[in-house]
Amino acid sequence: MLERHPWPVLAWDHNAYYHRLLLRHVPAGTGRVLDVGCGAGSLASKAALRAAHVDALDRDPVMVQAARQVVPTNVTCVLADILDHPLVPGSYDAIVSMSALHHLPLAPALSRLATALRPGGVLAAVALPRIDLPREVPVELAATAYHHLLGAALTVTGHPLRAEAPVLQSRPCLSSTQS
Numbered sequence: 804m805l806e807r808h809p810w811p812v813l814a815w816d817h818n819a820y821y822h823r824l825l826l827r828h829v830p831a832g833t834g835r836v837l838d839v840g841c842g843a844g845s846l847a848s849k850a851a852l853r854a855a856h857v858d859a860l861d862r863d864p865v866m867v868q869a870a871r872q873v874v875p876t877n878v879t880c881v882l883a884d885i886l887d888h889p890l891v892p893g894s895y896d897a898i899v900s901m902s903a904l905h906h907l908p909l910a911p912a913l914s915r916l917a918t919a920l921r922p923g924g925v926l927a928a929v930a931l932p933r934i935d936l937p938r939e940v941p942v943e944l945a946a947t948a949y950h951h952l953l954g955a956a957l958t959v960t961g962h963p964l965r966a967e968a969p970v971l972q973s974r975p976c977l978s979s980t981q982s
């Protein structure tokens with residue numbers, strides 16, 4: 804589903820903004836990369852420019868189907884849950900994850916990812932903190948305003964950040980820890 808924003812100048816892809824941050828930690832020429840919770844495949848496609856091979860994994864079949872439409876040939880899209888997908892120990896040089904780890908029980912997930920990384924490999928992830936809404940309403944309101952202002956500034960200065968792939972709104976993740 805391609806989304807339309809009522810005020811296009813404020814529409815920008817928050818996740819794409821952080822892709823650059825994550826990819827700065829994946830050295831060019833990296834061997835194998837795993838993207839956990841790859842969604843529609845945007846980050847995996849960018850990682851594929853720096854790596855020999857990328858496994859893009861997501862448990863949502865709609866997302867994996869969308870990713871398969873856009874990723875280059877050195878990306879394998881995997882329909883699986885990271886919590887029970889068999890991972891070969893030490894098989895990845897880097898693992899990246901954008902906006903997915905907060906949907907998982909963190910300790911077992913991180914333990915699995917640590918095992919899948921080679922010694923000295925890179926884990927680069929952006930995830931949302933757990934929020935205590937009653938205490939943090941002012942911060943959340945300020946962050947929402949800042950988000951839109953930054954989007955407007957990026958557009959006005961000629962650096963709009965749009966999703967390269969059609970924006971598929973992730974369906975709500977059922978999680979035992981946090982939604």
Ligand SMILES: C[S@@+](CC[C@H](N)C(=O)[O-])C[C@H]1O[C@@H](n2cnc3c(N)ncnc32)[C@H](O)[C@@H]1O
Nearest residue numbers: 818840841842861862863884885901902903973
């Ligand atoms: C908010 S979306 C982020 C998608 C993408 N990384 C992006 O930045 O656009 C979170 C994704 O994590 C996936 N996900 C959540 N729990 C998962 C799990 N246990 N194993 C694999 N994927 C998972 C969801 O299906 C969803 O596509």
